[in-house]
Amino acid sequence: MMHFIRVVRDIRRVVQVGTELLLAGFAELLRKMHLGWYVEALCYIRCLFIKTPPKGTPEKLRLAFEHLGPAFMKLGQVLSMRPDLIPKEYVQEFSRLQDHAPAFSFERVETIIETEFKKPLQEVFSSFAREPLASASLGQVHRATLSSGEVVAVKIQRPDIKKGLKRDLRILHMALEKVQRHMPELRPMRLDRALDTFTTSLWKELDYEVEGRHADRFAYLFRADAGVKIPKIYWPQTTSEVLTMEFIEGTKMGDREEISRQGLDHAKLMNNCVRACLMPVFRYGFFHADPHPGNVWALKDNRVCYLDFGMMGSISTALRRTLLLFMYFLIREDVESSLFYLLQMTEKNEDADTEGFGEEATNIIVSFLRQNKEGSMTVSTAFFQMILTGMSYRVYFPSNLVMLSKALVTGETMCRLTHVNLDYIRTARPLIEKVYEEEFGLTSVITEYQKFLPDLIQIIKKIPEAIQQEIRSRTGT
Numbered sequence: 022m023m024h025f026i027r028v029v030r031d032i033r034r035v036v037q038v039g040t041e042l043l044l045a046g047f048a049e050l051l052r053k054m055h056l057g058w059y060v061e062a063l064c065y066i067r068c069l070f071i072k073t074p075p076k077g078t079p080e081k082l083r084l085a086f087e088h089l090g091p092a093f094m095k096l097g098q099v100l101s102m103r104p105d106l107i108p109k110e111y112v113q114e115f116s117r118l119q120d121h122a123p124a125f126s127f128e129r130v131e132t133i134i135e136t137e138f139k140k141p142l143q144e145v146f147s148s149f150a151r152e153p154l155a156s157a158s159l160g161q162v163h164r165a166t167l168s169s170g171e172v173v174a175v176k177i178q179r180p181d182i183k184k185g186l187k188r189d190l191r192i193l194h195m196a197l198e199k200v201q202r203h204m205p206e207l208r209p210m211r212l213d214r215a216l217d218t219f220t221t222s223l224w225k226e227l228d229y230e231v232e233g234r235h236a237d238r239f240a241y242l243f244r245a246d247a248g249v250k251i252p253k254i255y256w257p258q259t260t261s262e263v264l265t266m267e268f269i270e271g272t273k274m275g276d277r278e279e280i281s282r283q284g285l286d287h288a289k290l291m292n293n294c295v296r297a298c299l300m301p302v303f304r305y306g307f308f309h310a311d312p313h314p315g316n317v318w319a320l321k322d323n324r325v326c327y328l329d330f331g332m333m334g335s336i337s338t339a340l341r342r343t344l345l346l347f348m349y350f351l352i353r354e355d356v357e358s359s360l361f362y363l364l365q366m367t368e369k370n371e372d373a374d375t376e377g378f379g380e381e382a383t384n385i386i387v388s389f390l391r392q393n394k395e396g397s398m399t400v401s402t403a404f405f406q407m408i409l410t411g412m413s414y415r416v417y418f419p420s421n422l423v424m425l426s427k428a429l430v431t432g433e434t435m436c437r438l439t440h441v442n443l444d445y446i447r448t449a450r451p452l453i454e455k456v457y458e459e460e461f462g463l464t465s466v467i468t469e470y471q472k473f474l475p476d477l478i479q480i481i482k483k484i485p486e487a488i489q490q491e492i493r494s495r496t497g498t
Contacts, residue, residue, distance in 0.1 A: 046077030079114035248293035271318035275438030298432030
């Protein structure tokens with residue numbers, strides 16, 4: 022019986038999703054997915070009044086995703102980081118997706134907190150604001166005070182959000198099966214892998230303890246950096262559905278007028294911004310996937326502060342080092358070496374036109390080296406373009422590297438909003454060169470070999486004994 026009810030609810034949701042796509046002008050897409058049993062009837066009724074349904078546009082699809090709620094909004098946000106999957110105009114439009122939703126009642130907030138901590142709200146927080154500071158698709162944030170007097174920001178997960186997301190993810194997987202079956206031209210895009218990654222990422226974002234650990238990890242990485250602030254997580258007041266962190270007051274990065282009004286130092290802020298975006302990538306391979314002004318603030322002492330740690334990414338040590346080598350030789354204007362390491366980052370594919378891609382990538386590198394002096398192309402946008410170009414040559418990059426390339430562009434754009442005359446290469450070059458020296462310099466090589474020195478000494482000590490045994494076995498003594 023429960024299964025039947027679930028199927029009925031899923032069908033109702035499919036109808037709702039299909040209606041939004043149809044009204045946004047994507048009837049042809051639905052037909053190709055063989056959902057005509059539903060679309061044709063609506064088209065017939067609609068066409069009684071409008072002979073030619075309007076063609077879909079990026080803006081209409083963005084609005085449709087906003088109407089459809091959290092799962093589709095998050096899908097759009099993730100797609101905005103996957104320019105290898107969707108056209109450029111959709112990437113730009115999905116970057117504008119507004120993650121907001123009506124606030125839920127204080128009574129629901131109180132119930133959730135008391136259920137999570139199994140004690141009255143007043144015993145968890147000494148004071149708690151009834152009105153939220155912000156309300157988004159997955160949760161909302163309230164200001165509160167701990168018994169110690171510390172002011173905190175408390176994020177509470179939206180009630181019953183997981184049920185709706187499970188249903189929408191089932192529908193998305195069903196839709197993908199239709200796409201794979203009836204639109205074979207899209208199979209090379211490996212959408213199944215992308216959807217699996219999205220699903221995993223979304224469930225992690227719904228676990229606030231994971232987000233808290235991300236914040237702690239970032240705080241550890243930036244522990245010696247006086248220019249970057251990471252809010253403290255209060256673990257006794259944190260669960261999988263309630264996240265309590267240090268309350269931060271600041272200004273959104275990019276709000277140049279307010280930053281100037283407060284008398285902040287643009288040059289210091291710019292340097293801190295660039296370092297905050299690049300250091301965790303090249304030194305640790307762990308990065309903020311969506312460093313836009315809403316997630317990153319400028320503080321009164323010119324520090325840069327990350328606020329949200331739901332969407333994070335990582336790359337392996339091997340990939341991080343290859344990326345570092347690519348960037349190092351790129352900023353040193355070594356075209357051949359930078360191209361070599363770029364190709365090392367691609368996934369091997371039998372039908373890839375590696376030679377054609379290499380030619381096109383070389384053109385982008387040379388164009389970057391020429392245009393960078395004029396400020397019309399930057400290192401982040403050059404890398405971004407190379408990854409985009411790979412698709413047309415069936416040359417693919419790991420999905421986490423694609424996400425990273427978009428994050429680098431987003432971070433650079435944010436820093437430029439704060440400081441218009443930002444010379445990104447000049448600012449980033451010392452950091453990249455320093456990390457390069459740490460990874461591949463003589464000191465690094467000696468340190469690396471020291472790890473194996475005890476084992477090497479043990480082997481050397483055993484050589485005489487091994488020689489004696491060999492002599493005995495040959496002489497029979």
